[in-house]
Amino acid sequence: MAERPATSWRHGIAEEAEELAAGTLDPECACMAALFPEELLTATDVVLDVFEGELPRLGEAPDEQVFAVVERVVLALNAVDDAHNGxxxxxxxxxxxxxxxxxxLTEHGVDVVALTTRHGLGRYQLTDKWRKW
Structure with missing residues (x-):
């Protein structure tokens, strides 16, 4: 299963803290905790919890339903980004x-390449219509 971005970001924060504690990182070079405050990580996880809850029913869903789920997660992430001054x-x-x-989406049976191709999009344009971040 794919690793959540916030999980990766938390690992980066922990690694940086270990390096600071060991004296192997100059404190002026430490930035992870400032880039990823807990409020941001939690808000991102809440959005992704909702997204993940919608995935089990998407494998055979019509394109419109898949796009609706993508739109909701992207708009919710836009709100998180807006709450952190963009x-x-x-x-x-x-x-x-x-x-x-x-x-x-792929893990839950959605053929993202076929989906985006049917709608005249490149694979990596799936979120572009709604994404502000």
Missing amino acids: SAFETDEREELCDYIDEL
């Missing part, structure tokens, strides 16, 4: 979130 998700985080959405 700077919650930078380039790497955006890619991780998009990959996570794609991977989970």
